[in-house]
Every structure is written in structure tokens, then in C-alpha cells.
Amino acid sequence: MSVVWILAGFFLLLALWGICIYNRLVMLKNDVRNAWSQVDVQLKRRYDLIPNLVAAVKGFMEHEKTLLQNVVDARARAMAADRIRDRSSAEDSLTNCLNGFFAVMEGYPVLKSNENVMHLQEELVSTENRIAFSRQLYNDLVANYRTRLEVFPDMIISSLFSFRPAEYFSAGRDDLQLPKAALSSSAQ
Amino acid sequence: MPITFIDIERQKSWRIGLLLFFLVALYFLFAFIIAQAVVLFLLGTRSFFVIGSANYAVIIAVSVLTLALVHFGISGYTAVQRVIEQVRAETPDPEDGIHRQLVNIIAEIHIASGNTRKIRCMVIPTLSMNALAVTDLKGEAVIAITEGLLSRLSRDQLEAVVAHEAYHILSGDCLETSLAASLFGIYASAVDGLKGASTEDVRAVPFLLLFWMLSTLASMVNMFISREREYRADAGAVRMTRNPLALAEALHRISARWSGAGFISDGLEMLCISSPTVDSHDEAEGWLDDLLSTHPPVRKRIAVLLGMAHLSPSALDKQDRSRTPVQMPPLPAGSFEGGSVQEPLMFCPSCRGPLVREPAESTTVFRCHACRGLLVDNDKIPRILARKQVECTDRLLALVRAVTADNQRSLAIRQKRLKERKNAETIPCPKCGRVMFRTFYSYAYLIEIDRCNACCLTWFDADELEMLQYIIENKITGAIENLQEFHG
Numbered sequence: 208m209s210v211v212w213i214l215a216g217f218f219l220l221l222a223l224w225g226i227c228i229y230n231r232l233v234m235l236k237n238d239v240r241n242a243w244s245q246v247d248v249q250l251k252r253r254y255d256l257i258p259n260l261v262a263a264v265k266g267f268m269e270h271e272k273t274l275l276q277n278v279v280d281a282r283a284r285a286m287a288a289d290r291i292r293d294r295s296s297a298e299d300s301l302t303n304c305l306n307g308f309f310a311v312m313e314g315y316p317v318l319k320s321n322e323n324v325m326h327l328q329e330e331l332v333s334t335e336n337r338i339a340f341s342r343q344l345y346n347d348l349v350a351n352y353r354t355r356l357e358v359f360p361d362m363i364i365s366s367l368f369s370f371r372p373a374e375y376f377s378a379g380r381d382d383l384q385l386p387k388a389a390l391s392s393s394a395q
Numbered sequence: 396m397p398i399t400f401i402d403i404e405r406q407k408s409w410r411i412g413l414l415l416f417f418l419v420a421l422y423f424l425f426a427f428i429i430a431q432a433v434v435l436f437l438l439g440t441r442s443f444f445v446i447g448s449a450n451y452a453v454i455i456a457v458s459v460l461t462l463a464l465v466h467f468g469i470s471g472y473t474a475v476q477r478v479i480e481q482v483r484a485e486t487p488d489p490e491d492g493i494h495r496q497l498v499n500i501i502a503e504i505h506i507a508s509g510n511t512r513k514i515r516c517m518v519i520p521t522l523s524m525n526a527l528a529v530t531d532l533k534g535e536a537v538i539a540i541t542e543g544l545l546s547r548l549s550r551d552q553l554e555a556v557v558a559h560e561a562y563h564i565l566s567g568d569c570l571e572t573s574l575a576a577s578l579f580g581i582y583a584s585a586v587d588g589l590k591g592a593s594t595e596d597v598r599a600v601p602f603l604l605l606f607w608m609l610s611t612l613a614s615m616v617n618m619f620i621s622r623e624r625e626y627r628a629d630a631g632a633v634r635m636t637r638n639p640l641a642l643a644e645a646l647h648r649i650s651a652r653w654s655g656a657g658f659i660s661d662g663l664e665m666l667c668i669s670s671p672t673v674d675s676h677d678e679a680e681g682w683l684d685d686l687l688s689t690h691p692p693v694r695k696r697i698a699v700l701l702g703m704a705h706l707s708p709s710a711l712d713k714q715d716r717s718r719t720p721v722q723m724p725p726l727p728a729g730s731f732e733g734g735s736v737q738e739p740l741m742f743c744p745s746c747r748g749p750l751v752r753e754p755a756e757s758t759t760v761f762r763c764h765a766c767r768g769l770l771v772d773n774d775k776i777p778r779i780l781a782r783k784q785v786e787c788t789d790r791l792l793a794l795v796r797a798v799t800a801d802n803q804r805s806l807a808i809r810q811k812r813l814k815e816r817k818n819a820e821t822i823p824c825p826k827c828g829r830v831m832f833r834t835f836y837s838y839a840y841l842i843e844i845d846r847c848n849a850c851c852l853t854w855f856d857a858d859e860l861e862m863l864q865y866i867i868e869n870k871i872t873g874a875i876e877n878l879q880e881f882h883g
Contacts, residue, residue: 238509245506322754325492332550333499340507343637348509 228364235352239373242345246376249337250285250298256334257282257305260327267318271311278304291374302335342376349373418575418613419467425582425609426463430455432605470577474531477577478666482527484517484539491778492757493545494518500554501538504561507635514538514561518545520777522867524649527666528560530570531577538564546756546782548645555632555642559668562631568624572665575613582610614665621665622691629696639703646700650693669693743768744822744831744845744854756782761825767857770825773846776853783864795862802841826850840866 261275268275281301288294309328318324353372356365434455470477478484487494501516514536519525522543530536538560540553548556563569589603633639649669670690701707741750743763750761750770756779761770771779821830824847831845831854842863845854855863 242509249506320754326495329492329496329499333496333503336500336503336554337506340503340635344507344509 225364228361229368232352232355232361232365232368232370235348235355236370236373239345239348239352242341242348243373243376245341246338246345249334249341253301253331253334253338254282254286256327256331260324260331263321263324263327264312264318267315267321267324268311274308274311278308291376295376298338302338305331305335345376349375415571415574418571418578421613422467422578423460423463426459427456429605430459432602467578471532471574474573474577475529475533475535475537478527478529478573479517479537479539482519482539484519484537485774487516487518488758490758493778493782496550497540497545497553497557500550500557503554504557504635507558508561508565512536512565514564516540516557518542520774522777522781524669526556526560526668528563528569529573529666530564531573532570536564536569542777543781544649546778547648549641551636551638551641552645552648555636555638556645556668558632558635559628559642561635562628563624563666566624566627566631568621568628569666572621576665579610579613582606582613586610625691625696626699629700633700633703639700640706643697643700643704646693646697741770741825744825745856750825755779769855769860771853771855771860773851773853779860780864780867783860791858791861791865794858795865798862799841799866802835802843806835806838806841821845822854824850824852825854826852836863842866 257278261279265275278301281297281304285294285297285301288297309332312318312328349372355361356370356372487498489495489498497516497518501514505512505514512534515538517537517539519539519541521541523541524544524547526538526540526544528536528538538557540556544556545553563572585606586603589606629642632642636642646669667690741761742748743750743766745768746763746766748763748765750763752759753762758775758778760775760779762768763770821833822845823829824831827847827850829847829849831847833843833845836842836844840863842859844859844863846852847854
């Protein structure tokens with residue numbers, strides 16, 4: 208009789224332990240999802256800001272038509288991307304385009320005295336940082352979650368309930384090269 | 396160390412709870428001892444046991460506990476408000492470019508930390524360089540940055556500083572320090588009050604000693620752990636911004652300047668990024684210095700940070716990446732483009748020319764293009780002074796020498812003959828038309844300005860703002876002895 212009780216107690220403890228692990232995994236998964244929505248919000252914010260900035264500087268930067276067009280194209284490509292992996296590489300090329308654009312803007316002192324342009328630029332710089340930070344947080348949380356899925360006792364529960372590992376929002380392969388010095392010709 | 400800041404939020408509670416409990420218990424104990432002492436004092440020389448034996452003890456204990464509890468509640472819920480009032484912090488001005496940047500930076504750090512806590516930002520209108528963070532039991536959190544720091548740091552350096560303060564808030568250090576500062580502040584002020592009284596009345600001396608012991612012991616408990624907390628906050632800031640170099644540069648720049656001694660009072664120093672008071676213990680190491688100083692040596696903090704960036708300390712001196720002053724193209728004289736139509740047109744008080752609104756150092760001032768005079772809002776003056784970079788021309792130097800020497804002399808004369816003040820010099824306020832009040836910017840900086848106290852506006856004649864800036868930058872102060880008696 209007592210053996211049955213002991214066994215029952217053992218299984219009860221086992222179940223409780225399983226529930227704890229399960230709950231923790233769910234919590235981590237929701238953290239990841241939450242962080243992703245933050246990345247998404249910031250990316251949308253950037254899509255909204257870019258047309259404003261382009262419109263504001265168009266008049267001053269007659270000679271940079273191709274540069275402006277590149278930014279606009281990169282934005283369109285990023286907006287069209289679906290999967291996280293495609294999207295991260297498209298967003299990276301947009302970031303590169305914008306950085307080049309800011310570098311060229313430095314050469315136009317008249318833009319620096321324009322209140323509206325300076326305001327937009329500050330907003331965009333801030334948005335770039337927000338994207339970088341939200342992405343950093345997302346990747347940290349994904350790493351945290353993936354480790355939990357793979358370490359030993361949690362692994363049993365995660366495979367039992369088929370938790371899926373989340374995908375990193377990482378730099379694409381083409382970003383590993385050095386940025387091309389395409390600005391030297393356009394700065395004249 | 397936990398993996399993310401979300402984990403920090405989840406795990407911090409018990410550690411903070413323990414510390415808070417200890418401090419609060421200490422506080423209640425002190426309150427009880429003081430009450431006993433007071434009763435003993437009032438009843439004269441009767442023995443302690445008379446009071447301790449009867450219902451006295453119970454009555455005292457209950458009343459003291461209630462009082463202490465009320466004090467605890469009030470200080471716990473008003474800590475943020477109190478500190479803000481004490482340092483005169485203001486909400487950022489949405490029309491000011493650099494203040495907008497600060498708001499953005501706080502939002503960015505908020506994201507980096509995972510949106511766990513709403514943090515407000517404020518600006519302290521002083522030229523000193525420091526930053527502080529406060530939280531209270533209500534869950535309100537504020538990061539306040541001085542105007543001097545805002546204008547002298549680049550964007551990423553400022554971000555590193557804000558991240559350091561945000562880490563203090565997230566890890567809960569700040570709640571504990573804020574509460575302690577708020578609770579034991581009353582003892583510190585009691586010490587100040589009793590210092591004066593003890594010279595007249597000998598009976599105040601034992602109280603002075605007691606209060607002094609209490610406040611010192613409480614701050615020592617805090618100080619003992621505060622050095623280690625600074626290192627951890629530095630590490631936390633680096634994990635948020637991934638930029639150790641920026642924080643090292645920021646610390647380097649802060650340590651080289653006035654960090655606000657006198658303006659930021661004792662008891663708040665633990666909330667700051669760098670200790671505002673200068674003390675021989677601050678830069679020393681050893682267990683005694685650990686006990687007596689709130690912040691670790693800046694030298695060592697910078698060394699740790701540079702280690703993270705794989706750089707040698709000499710790298711810091713070579714690259715100066717501070718905020719470069721924004722070059723404004725000179726406006727053509729008499730141009731009206733900057734002026735907005737909605738505002739009533741104002742005229743120069745000295746030459747009757749129109750005043751034109753124009754941008755200056757990311758904020759706006761009104762300038763007369765005929766005589767180059769400037770009309771500035773009083774609250775914008777510290778900002779402009781902190782941000783403006785004046786080039787040292789011979790003309791300006793000669794002007795500064797002449798004007799300060801002249802003012803020094805006229806001040807000395809006026810001191811002797813107070814009544815003989817010229818009234819003919821006064822000018823009307825461009826906004827309300829009332830007579831402006833002529834005064835010196837301060838008795839340390841002898842530049843004459845005109846103030847309208849009703850509109851909070853200040854009129855600078857041509858070059859006066861530049862001279863003032865030059866004097867402050869180069870610390871040219873006149874002889875300021877014997878000036879206290881004079882209040883014109």
C-alpha cells in the first residue's frame with residue numbers, strides 16, 4: 208500500500224516539476240514574442256520617417272538623386288520582405304544606405320541650419336538606435352530561450368510539447384564584407 | 396549575473412527587500428532611542444528604569460512606531476518630488492533641439508532595457524556636469540541630467556551616462572538609496588540645525604552627537620556597498636549600449652570639470668554618476684576608503700571600461716569626440732526670415748530696432764540686428780552659456796579686461812555711496828514696457844545685464860553674452876571679498 212503512495216507522490220512531484228519548467232518556457236517564449244513586436248514597431252517608425260526626410264532634403268541635394276533613390280528603393284525592399292531572415296538582410300542594407308546618406312549630408316552646411324531637417328535627422332538617428340537596441344534585446348532573449356530549450360532537463364519538456372526555437376534577427380552574409388566606399392564619387 | 400534586464404527585474408526583489416528592511420529597522424531603532432532620550436531629558440535626572448518599567452515604554456514605543464511609519468510612508472512616496480525640488484530640475488523643453496535629443500535617448504535606453512519600467516527625464520539648469528537617478532515606492536523613476544553635461548557630451552556619451560543611471564533604477568539600487576536619503580535626510584538637517592544651537596546652549600551637544608552618529612552610521616551602511624554598485628552599473632550600461640569607450644570618455648570629461656559640489660547637496664551624492672563633493676577618499680583604495688566614499692575612483696572605473704574596449708588609457712586623451720558646436724551661417728543683417736508672424740513684434744530697448752527671433756545653440760533668442768543686442772529667456776541662459784563656444788579674440792579679451800575692471804571700480808564706489816545710483820541708464824522691457832532692473836549677472840561675474848522680473852527676460856547688450864561666456868569659461872573672477880554687504 209505504502210509503495211503505491213510513494214509512487215503516487217513521486218509522480219505528483221514529477222508533474223509539478225514538469226509544470227514549472229513548462230511555465231518558464233512559455234514565459235521565455237512570450238518575452239521573445241514581445242521583443243519581436245518592439246523590433247517591428249521601430250522598423251515601421253523608420254519606414255514612416257524616411258519619406259519625410261527625403262522630401263525635406265530633395266531641394267537641397269540635386270546632385271544626389273541616385274543616393275536618394277537608393278534609400279527609397281532599400282526602404283521598399285525592406286517593407287516587402289516576409290521572412291525574418293530576408294527581412295534582416297533587407298533592413299541591414301537600408302541601414303547602410305541611410306548611414307551613407309547621413310555621411311553625405313555632413314557635406315551640406317545649409318542642411319545643418321535647417322531646423323526641420325535637423326529635427327528629422329535626429330529622429331532618424333534615434334530610430335536607428337532604437338532598432339539596434341530592440342534587436343539586441345530580441346537576440347539576447349532568443350539566445351536565452353534557445354539555451355533553455357536545449358539544456359538537459361528542460362529539453363525533455365520542450366521536445367514533449369514541441370517548442371520551436373525562435374529565429375535570430377541577425378546580420379546577413381553580405382554584411383560581413385566591409386562597406387563599399389561608394390560615397391567618394393557622389394560627394395563631389 | 397542574470398542574462399537580460401527583464402531577469403534583473405524579476406530577481407532583484409529579495410536582495411533589495413533585505414537591505415531596505417535593515418535600513419528601516421535601523422531607523423525605527425534610532426527613533427525609539429531618541430524618544431527615550433527626549434523623555435529622559437524632559438523628566439530631568441530620574442533613572443532610565445523608571446521610564447522603562449511602567450507603561451511608559453509601551454506608550455513611547457507605540458507612538459514612536461506610528462510616527463516613524465508615517466514618516467517612512469511620506470518619504471517613501473515623495474522621494475522623487477523632494478529631490479526634484481531640491482535640485483530644481485525641470486521637464487525638458489520640447490522646442491529645444493538638445494532636450495529633444497535627451498528625450499529620444501531615454502526612449503532608446505527604455506527599449507534596450509526591455510520596456511520594464513517607465514522612466515522620466517528631467518534637466519537641471521546648472522553648468523555643472525553630473526547626472527542623477529531617483530525612484531520611490533510609487534514606482535516613479537526620474538533621471539535628471541545637468542545642462543552642463545548635456546551640452547558637453549556627444550550623443551553616444553550621453554547615452555552611456557543615461558544607461559548607467561537606468562541600470563541603477565532597474566537593479567533597484569536606486570530605490571534603496573533614494574529611500575535612505577529621504578529617511579535619514581531629516582537627521583542630516585537636524586545636525587545642521589543643532590550645530591548652530593550647540594554654540595549657545597550646552598544641552599544641545601548630546602543631541603548633536605546622537606544625530607550625527609545616526610546619520611553617519613546610516614550613510615556608512617550605504618557607502619559600504621555603493622562602490623561595488625557603481626562598477627556594476629558601469630557594466631550594465633555597457634551591456635545596454637555596447638559602447639564602453641563612450642562611457643569612459645564621459646567619465647573622463649565629468650571628472651575633469653566641476654561636478655556640482657554645493658549645488659547638489661549631501662545625501663544625494665549617492666544618486667549621482669560621479670561624486671559631486673571632492674574628498675581625499677574618493678580617489679583612494681582600501682577598506683577604509685571603501686567605507687567612507689560613495690564612488691569608486693574614477694581612474695579605476697575608466698581603466699575597467701577601457702579594458703572592455705581593448706584600449707590603453709592614453710587613447711582617451713588623443714581622441715576628443717565631444718559635441719562639436721553647430722556652425723550657424725551668419726544671417727544677413729536686417730533679415731526677417733526667422734521671425735514668426737504670430738508673435739507680437741518687439742523692439743530693441745536701446746536703439747528701437749525690431750527684434751528678430753533666431754536660432755542659437757539649439758534654442759531661440761531675440762536679436763536686434765542694428766546694435767547686436769540680445770533678449771534671452773532667463774531659463775535659457777544656462778543652456779546657452781553651457782553650449783556656446785566662444786573663440787578667444789584679442790578684441791574680446793581686451794573688452795573683458797576693461798569691462799570687469801570698470802565694473803569692479805564702480806561696484807566699489809557704489810558700495811560706499813549707495814544712494815548715488817544713476818537712474819537715467821534704465822531701459823524698458825521690450826515685452827511689457829516696464830523698467831528693467833539693472834544688475835550684475837553675479838558678483839563673481841561682473842557683467843551688467845538688464846532683467847525684467849515680470850516677463851523673466853534678460854537683455855544683453857552687444858558682446859555682453861560673449862563676455863560672460865568668456866569669463867565663465869576661463870574662470871576670470873574679480874575680487875569678491877567685501878561684497879556681501881552690498882545688495883543693490
